Amino acid sequence: MLSNIGFALVISILILSFIIIYTASLDLKTSSRFITKNIYQLSLFQTTFTALSFFTLIIGFVNSDFSLINVYENSHTTKPFFYKIAGTWGNHEGSLLLWVNILVIFSYLFLIFNHTHDKKFRLYTLIFQNILILGFVFFLLLNSNPFDSIYPIPLEGLGLNPILQDPALAIHPPLLYVGFVGCSIYFSAAMASLLSAYGGRLFAQSIKSWVKVSWCFQTLGILVGSIWAYYELGWGGFWFWDPVENASLLPWFAITALMHSLIVLEKRNTLYYWVIILCLSTFILSVTGTFLVRSGILNSVHTFASDPSRGIYILSFLSIMIFSALIIFFLKHKKENYNFTLKSRETFILANNWFMVFFLVTVLIGMLYPIFLDVLTNVKISVGPPYFNIVIIPLVVPLMFLMAIGPKFGWIKSQKILLYKTLFLILGAVVINLFIYFFFGKYSFLSNIVFIAAIFLILHSLLDFKKFINVKKKFEIPRVISHLGFGLLVFFIGINHQFSLEEDFNLKVGETKKTNNYEINFESIKIKKSKNYKAVIGSFKLTNLKNNLEEYLNPEIRIYSNPETLTYEAAIKTKINSDLYLTMSNISRSDYYNIKFQNKPFMIWIWISALIIVLGGFVQLSLKKNED
Amino acid sequence: MKINISKIIIFSFVIFCLFVFQKGLKIDNSYDTKSLIGNKISKFQLSEINIHDLYISEEDLKKNKFTLINFFASWCAPCRAEHKYLVKLSSENNEIKIIGINFKDKKDNAINFLKELGNPYNFVGKDLDGKISIVFGVYGIPESIIVNSDLTIIKKIIGPIDQIQYNEILSTIQ
Numbered sequence: 001m002l003s004n005i006g007f008a009l010v011i012s013i014l015i016l017s018f019i020i021i022y023t024a025s026l027d028l029k030t031s032s033r034f035i036t037k038n039i040y041q042l043s044l045f046q047t048t049f050t051a052l053s054f055f056t057l058i059i060g061f062v063n064s065d066f067s068l069i070n071v072y073e074n075s076h077t078t079k080p081f082f083y084k085i086a087g088t089w090g091n092h093e094g095s096l097l098l099w100v101n102i103l104v105i106f107s108y109l110f111l112i113f114n115h116t117h118d119k120k121f122r123l124y125t126l127i128f129q130n131i132l133i134l135g136f137v138f139f140l141l142l143n144s145n146p147f148d149s150i151y152p153i154p155l156e157g158l159g160l161n162p163i164l165q166d167p168a169l170a171i172h173p174p175l176l177y178v179g180f181v182g183c184s185i186y187f188s189a190a191m192a193s194l195l196s197a198y199g200g201r202l203f204a205q206s207i208k209s210w211v212k213v214s215w216c217f218q219t220l221g222i223l224v225g226s227i228w229a230y231y232e233l234g235w236g237g238f239w240f241w242d243p244v245e246n247a248s249l250l251p252w253f254a255i256t257a258l259m260h261s262l263i264v265l266e267k268r269n270t271l272y273y274w275v276i277i278l279c280l281s282t283f284i285l286s287v288t289g290t291f292l293v294r295s296g297i298l299n300s301v302h303t304f305a306s307d308p309s310r311g312i313y314i315l316s317f318l319s320i321m322i323f324s325a326l327i328i329f330f331l332k333h334k335k336e337n338y339n340f341t342l343k344s345r346e347t348f349i350l351a352n353n354w355f356m357v358f359f360l361v362t363v364l365i366g367m368l369y370p371i372f373l374d375v376l377t378n379v380k381i382s383v384g385p386p387y388f389n390i391v392i393i394p395l396v397v398p399l400m401f402l403m404a405i406g407p408k409f410g411w412i413k414s415q416k417i418l419l420y421k422t423l424f425l426i427l428g429a430v431v432i433n434l435f436i437y438f439f440f441g442k443y444s445f446l447s448n449i450v451f452i453a454a455i456f457l458i459l460h461s462l463l464d465f466k467k468f469i470n471v472k473k474k475f476e477i478p479r480v481i482s483h484l485g486f487g488l489l490v491f492f493i494g495i496n497h498q499f500s501l502e503e504d505f506n507l508k509v510g511e512t513k514k515t516n517n518y519e520i521n522f523e524s525i526k527i528k529k530s531k532n533y534k535a536v537i538g539s540f541k542l543t544n545l546k547n548n549l550e551e552y553l554n555p556e557i558r559i560y561s562n563p564e565t566l567t568y569e570a571a572i573k574t575k576i577n578s579d580l581y582l583t584m585s586n587i588s589r590s591d592y593y594n595i596k597f598q599n600k601p602f603m604i605w606i607w608i609s610a611l612i613i614v615l616g617g618f619v620q621l622s623l624k625k626n627e628d
Numbered sequence: 629m630k631i632n633i634s635k636i637i638i639f640s641f642v643i644f645c646l647f648v649f650q651k652g653l654k655i656d657n658s659y660d661t662k663s664l665i666g667n668k669i670s671k672f673q674l675s676e677i678n679i680h681d682l683y684i685s686e687e688d689l690k691k692n693k694f695t696l697i698n699f700f701a702s703w704c705a706p707c708r709a710e711h712k713y714l715v716k717l718s719s720e721n722n723e724i725k726i727i728g729i730n731f732k733d734k735k736d737n738a739i740n741f742l743k744e745l746g747n748p749y750n751f752v753g754k755d756l757d758g759k760i761s762i763v764f765g766v767y768g769i770p771e772s773i774i775v776n777s778d779l780t781i782i783k784k785i786i787g788p789i790d791q792i793q794y795n796e797i798l799s800t801i802q
Contacts, residue, residue, distance in 0.1 A: 326642065374652070590709055
C-alpha cells in the first residue's frame with residue numbers, strides 16, 4: 001500500500017518537473033514583468049508532493065512496514081522509535097529521497113523569496129533546478145527506489161548498523177544535505193545568471209542568503225560528524241583525513257571562498273566570473289563527493305552497499321553537469337577588468353580565496369591521487385594525516401594573520417593601518433605563548449608559530465568585537481564572531497594535540513593501574529540487557545593523584561543482535577578543561593580487558609569553537625532578516 | 629566559443645578525471661586476502677627489532693621447509709590470546725620456522741610483550757609504520773601466513789589462532 005502511494009508521489013514530482021520546465025519556457029517569451037501564477041502553484045504542488053513522499057517513507061519506517069525492501073533491509077521492530085525515523089535517511093535510497101526533497105524545497109523557496117529580482121533570471125533558475133530534480137528523480141526511480149516492495153512480506157527486518165544508531169549521526173545527514181544539496185540552488189542561479197545576463201551586484205544579492213544558509217549547515221554537519229567520530233569510533237580522535245571527510249571538506253572550501261568573494265561582488269560589482277566559477281564548482285564538488293562515496297570507489301562507513309550501476313548513473317549525470325556548466329560559462333565569459341589597489345580590502349578577500357583554493361587543491365590531490373594510482377597502475381597507497389598536516393598547517397599561520405588584519409582595510413583605498421596596535425597584539429600573543437610553553441610543556445617551533453598566530457587572531461577579534469559593539473556597527477559583528485571561532489579552533493586543536501595523554505594496558509576486575517597522574521581501578525563488571533542489545537559495562541574508578549579527585553567511568557561493550565555486531569562505547573567524562581576518555585575491549589578467552597585511557601585537554605572547546613564559527617553565520621542571517 | 633589552449637587543457641583534464649572515475653567503478657574493491665593463497669610472496673626486507681643492521685629477506689625463507697609469518701603488536705588484545713599457540717608450535721614442531729612482524733608498535737612494549745608471554749619467533753622484524761605488512765596483504769592483526777620453501781602462500785589465518793586453527797596448521801605442514 002505504502003509502496004504504491006510513495007511511487008505515485010514520486011511519479012507526480014517527475015511529471016510536475018516536466019510541466020514546470022515547459023510552463024517556465026513559455027513564460028520566458030511573454031512580455032509581462034511578472035511570473036505567471038501557474039508556476040507558483042505548480043511549484044507549491046511539487047513541494048507538497050515531495051514532502052508527502054518523504055513522510056510516507058517515514059511512516060513505513062515507524063510502522064516497520066517490511067513490505068518495503070528498504071525498510072526490511074534497514075530497520076527492525078525492536079529499534080527505538082527515534083532511530084526508526086533516523087533510519088529513513090540512514091540508507092542510500094532514503095537519503096536520495098531526502099536529497100530530492102531539499103532540491104525541490106529550495107527551488108520553491110528561491111522562487112518566492114527572490115520576487116524582487118529579474119523575471120528571466122528567476123525562470124532560468126527554476127528551469128535548471130528542475131533539470132537537476134529530474135536527474136535525481138530518474139535516478140531514484142530507475143535505480144534506487146525507496147518504495148520498491150517485496151513479496152512475501154518478511155516478518156522481521158535486518159536492522160540498522162549499530163554504529164549508526166546514535167543521536168549525532170541521526171542529525172548528521174540532514175544537516176549535511178541541507179548544506180551540500182542547498183548548493184544546487186546557486187548552481188542553477190549561476191547558470192541562469194549567465195544565460196539571462198543578470199549579473200553583478202543584483203546576482204550577488206539574490207544568492208547571498210542561500211550561500212550563507214548552506215555554509216552554516218555544511219559547517220554544522222561536518223562538526224556533528226566529527227563529534228560522532230570522537231565518541232563512537234572509540235579512538236579518541238576527531239578528524240582522520242579519511243577520504244570521505246575530505247570529500248565533505250572540498251565543497252566547504254569552495255563555499256567559504258564564495259561567501260567571501262560575494263562581498264566583493266556585492267560591494268564593488270567586480271569578480272563576477274570568479275563568483276560564478278565558485279557557485280558552479282561548489283555543487284559540482286558536492287556531487288563528485290557523493291559519487292565517490294556512493295559508488296564504492298572510496299570505502300568507508302559512509303559506503304552503503306555499493307552498486308556499480310549506481311556509480312555509472314551519478315557519473316553520467318555529473319559529466320553532463322560539468323560539461324554544460326563549462327560550455328555555458330565559456331560561451332558567456334567576457335574579460336573583466338580588475339582595478340584594486342594592493343592594500344584594499346578586496347585584495348585581502350582575494351587572498352582568502354587563494355588560501356581556500358590552495359587548501360581545496362591540496363585535499364583534492366590527497367584524495368584523488370590514490371584513486372588515480374590504483375586505477376592506472378594498480379598500486380594501492382593511502383594518503384594520510386602526515387601529508388595534510390605538512391602541507392596545510394604552515395599555511396594556516398599567514399591565513400590567521402590575514403583574517404585578523406585583512407578586514408581592517410577599507411574598501412579600495414585603505415586608511416592608515418594601526419601598525420602599533422598590530423605589533424602590540426603580536427607581542428601579547430608571543431608572551432601568552434611563552435607562558436604556555438614554559439609552564440605547561442615544550443613543543444616544536446612550528447607549533448609555537450601556530451599558537452602565536454592563533455592567539456593573535458583571538459585577541460584581535462576580541463578587541464574588534466568590543467569596538468563594534470560600542471560603535472554599534474552590527475554588520476561587522478558576524479565576521480568577527482566567525483573569525484574568533486576559527487582562531488579558537490586552531491588554538492584548542494593545537495593545545496589538545498600537544499598535551500593529550502594516552503595509556504594502553506590490560507587489566508582484569510579488581511586490579512589497579514597507576515599512570516603518571518592517575519590511578520585507575522577496575523572495580524567491577526556487570527551485564528545489562530537493553531531493547532536491541534546486550535551490554536557489558538565496566539566500572540572504573542579514576543583517582544587524580546594530584547588533587548585526589550575521584551571520577552567514575554563506565555565504558556561498555558555492546559553486543560547488538562540485529563545485525564549481530566560488537567561495538568565499543570567509550571566512557572567520556574567531559575569537563576570544562578579536559579575530557580577523560582576510557583574504552584575497554586575484551587580479550588578472547590581471557591579475564592583481561594584491554595583498556596585505553598586518554599586525557600584530552602580542552603576537548604569541549606574544540607566543539608564550542610566550531611559552533612562559534614557557525615554562530616557567526618547564523619547571526620549574519622538574523623541581521624539580514626531584521627534589516628528587511 | 630573561441631577555442632584556446634586554456635580551454636583545451638580544462639576540457640582534457642575534466643575528461644581525464646571522468647575517465648578515471650569510470651575505470652575506477654570497475655575495480656573490485658572488496659579486498660579479500662584469502663585469494664592470495666597460491667600466490668608467491670613479494671620481495672621484502674625486514675630489519676630485526678633489536679639489532680638495527682640485521683636483515684631478513686624472502687631469500688632467507690627459501691631455506692626453511694615451512695615458514696609461518698605472524699603479524700602482532702603489544703597493543704593488540706587478540707594477539708595476546710593467540711600467543712600461547714605460537715609458543716606451543718615453536719616448541720613442539722621443528723618443521724616450521726616462525727617469523728614475527730611487529731606491526732605499528734613501540735619497541736619497548738613489544739620486547740616486554742615477548743618477555744612476558746615467551747618468544748616463539750626465530751626472527752622478530754619491525755614494521756613501525758605498517759608498510760611492510762601491506763606488502764603481505766595484511767589489513768588487520770593478528771594475521772598469519774604460512775609459506776613453503778618456494779615462497780608460495782599455502783595458508784592464511786585471519787584473526788587469532790585458536791585450537792582449531794592450530795590443528796589445521798599441523799595438518800597443513802604434514
